[in-house]
Amino acid sequence: MERITVFDTTLRDGEQSPGCSMNVQEKLRLAHQLDRLGVDVIEAGFPIASEGDFAAVQAIAAVVRRPIIAGLARACTQDIERAWQALKSAARPRIHVFLATSDIHLQYKLKITRQQCLERARDSVRLAKSLCNDVEFSPEDATRTDPEFLFQILSAVVEAGATTLNIPDTVGYTMPAEFASLIQAIRQRVRGIENVTISAHCHNDLGLAVANSLAAIEAGVRQVECTINGIGERAGNASLEEIVMAMRVRPDHYAYDTGVVGEQLYPASQMLSEITGVPAQCVCSRSRHSPGWHAEESADLRDHDAAVSWGPRFEAGAWQTLRTSCARFALRATRISIRSARAG
Ligand SMILES: [Zn+2]
Helix, strand or coil: CEEEEECCCCCCCCCCCCCCCCCCCHHHHHHHHHHCCCCCCEEEECCCCCCCHHHHHHHHHHHHHCCEEEEEEEEEEHHHHHHHHCCCCCHHHHHHHECCCCHHHHHHHHCHHHHHHHHHHHHHHHHHHHHHEEEEEEEECCHHHCHHHHHHHHHHHHHHHCCCCEEEECCCCCCHHHHHHHHHHHHHCCCCCHHHHEEEEEEEECCHHHHHHHHHHHHHCCEEEEEEHHHHCCCCEEEEEHHHHHHHHHCCCCCECCCCHHHHHHHHHHHHHHHCCCCCCCCECCCCCCCCCCCCHHHHHHHHHHHHHHHHCHHHHHHHHHHHHHHHHHHHHHHHHHHHHHHH
């Protein structure tokens, strides 16, 4: 089975979710859990954003030694150098450079031309590469970027030394088939693409983050960016547990493997909700946003249905995790409903 790289951005994009900010100690605790969970890459933060972010990335880089530790940087010298300062003690550091490429962002946010954008992307990747061998580039708002310009900029950053090209659906705009076509076109049109890893980063504004990520995998993406409990900016990122479980439950459809340890999904989800106070979701429940009075009852039914349809293909440990996760989620959801009913 082909291996998919799981890039966890709970500590960076996830932390931008309302009510989800974490201090250095909390981030460090979660990073150790992500390590136990078996993710391949931990995006530990955005070092230039604050002293706290810098300290968290540095602390994680120093002690979490198995996974790649990534730090985010805008496409400018100051950001890239700051990211490198935070990351340089990591066993496996990665600088993640991003720059918006859609006309709407170029005109209204960055106020630069396409040519300036292309030069800035290429020069930034070149600088990052001079510091760190592992460089990821993200053309922000890729799904609303003119495809011809996107191919041009991606070809330029591959030539400058990028090793991963991440395609973000920044505003949660794309549709699964459309996103798959974009990935296929990138594979055909970007020079040197066969030497780099293509990645997907999807947002859930239309509830399609997981569907889009899975469509991208089928179209040739070999890294997915996701978060525990699907937390993230606005409606959230693609949920790590849902992507992983989709592949585990339906290997006939998604014949891909990850390094994720199924038994660690529930502890990771639980730890994050304990730290942030934001309730966890459950991979077999879609009721997380408005848990009802009968959540517990229906979770049992879902367990039953799921056991019938998934049972034979599901390894025992992950299945147990999922069942426990469902039951506990339902119980907590019921308590929340009771509390909110009393409150108002
Ligand atoms: Zn994002």
